[in-house]
Amino acid sequence: MQKPPRLTRDTALFLDFDGTLVAIAETPEAIEVPAAMVPLLGDLRDLLGGALAVVSGRQIDAIDRFLAPLRLPAAGEHGVQRRDAQGHMQEQRAPDLVRVLDAANELARVYEGLLVERKHAAIALHYRLAPQLEAVCRDAMLRVIDGQPQLELMHGKFVFEVKPAGINKGIAIDAFMHEAPFAGRVPVFAGDDTTDEHGFAIVQPRGGVAIKVGPGPSQALHRLDSPREVFEWLVAARDLFAAPAPRDSAT
Known part of the structure; x- marks a missing residue:
C-alpha cells in the first residue's frame, strides 16, 4: 500500500472517528480528542466548501459532543443516522432490540x-x-x-x-455523493476497521482514494499507520490549501 496523495480542493473528504481521528480507548467514553483536532476539521470544512463528513459507528450526538462546537455533516451508527450539509437529519426506524439487549446484558x-x-x-x-x-x-x-x-x-x-440489515458506511457515503457540496467531487475516505471496507468499496470505483488506517488486510490502496499520521496528513493538507498562491516572477 502507498501513502495517500495530497488532498485537493475538489475533494469530498469522509473520515471515520474511532481509530482514525482519535486513538481507540478501553471504553467508548475514554477516548481523547487532540486539542488541535476540532479547529483543524473546521478549517478543512471551510477550505473544502463544506465537503467534509464524519462517517462513524457512533451516534451523531456523541460525535457532536466530542467535536463541539462543530456540527459537521455526519453518518452515525454506520449509516442508520445521517445529517446532510444543510443540517437535515435522516434516521432509520429502530427495530425491536429487546431480546438482543437482554442477551447482551445477561452476558x-x-x-x-x-x-x-x-x-x-x-x-x-x-x-x-x-x-x-x-x-x-x-x-x-x-x-x-x-x-x-x-x-x-x-x-x-x-x-x-x-x-x-443492509445498512453500511458505503451506502451513507454514496448518499452524500449525490448531494451538495459533495456531488461532483473526488471522494476520499479514511477508516481503520473492517466496518469501513464498505466505504472503501464505494470510493475507489469512483476514482477516489481509500485509506486504511493501521495494520490489517484491506481493499484500500493507501495506508496511514495511526491516527497521529492521519492528523499530520490533514494538517499538511490544511496548510497547503491556506498557503498564498505563488506569484509569477517578473519578466
Whole structure:
C-alpha cells in the first residue's frame, strides 16, 4: 500500500472517528480528542466548501459532543443516522432490540469485562477488556438474531454489533455523493476497521482514494499507520490549501 496523495480542493473528504481521528480507548467514553483536532476539521470544512463528513459507528450526538462546537455533516451508527450539509437529519426506524439487549446484558452480568452499548437502532457488545470472550460473544449474538432477517451481526475491533440489515458506511457515503457540496467531487475516505471496507468499496470505483488506517488486510490502496499520521496528513493538507498562491516572477 502507498501513502495517500495530497488532498485537493475538489475533494469530498469522509473520515471515520474511532481509530482514525482519535486513538481507540478501553471504553467508548475514554477516548481523547487532540486539542488541535476540532479547529483543524473546521478549517478543512471551510477550505473544502463544506465537503467534509464524519462517517462513524457512533451516534451523531456523541460525535457532536466530542467535536463541539462543530456540527459537521455526519453518518452515525454506520449509516442508520445521517445529517446532510444543510443540517437535515435522516434516521432509520429502530427495530425491536429487546431480546438482543437482554442477551447482551445477561452476558455482561455473567462475564467480567464486557460492556453493552445501547444505540438508537443497534446494540454493541464490547469485549476489548476480555478478548478471550470473542467466541462467547459472537455465538450468543448469533443465537439471539437467528430467524430475524431484518437484523445482522457486524464484527468490528473487539465489538459485535447487532444492527438493521443492509445498512453500511458505503451506502451513507454514496448518499452524500449525490448531494451538495459533495456531488461532483473526488471522494476520499479514511477508516481503520473492517466496518469501513464498505466505504472503501464505494470510493475507489469512483476514482477516489481509500485509506486504511493501521495494520490489517484491506481493499484500500493507501495506508496511514495511526491516527497521529492521519492528523499530520490533514494538517499538511490544511496548510497547503491556506498557503498564498505563488506569484509569477517578473519578466
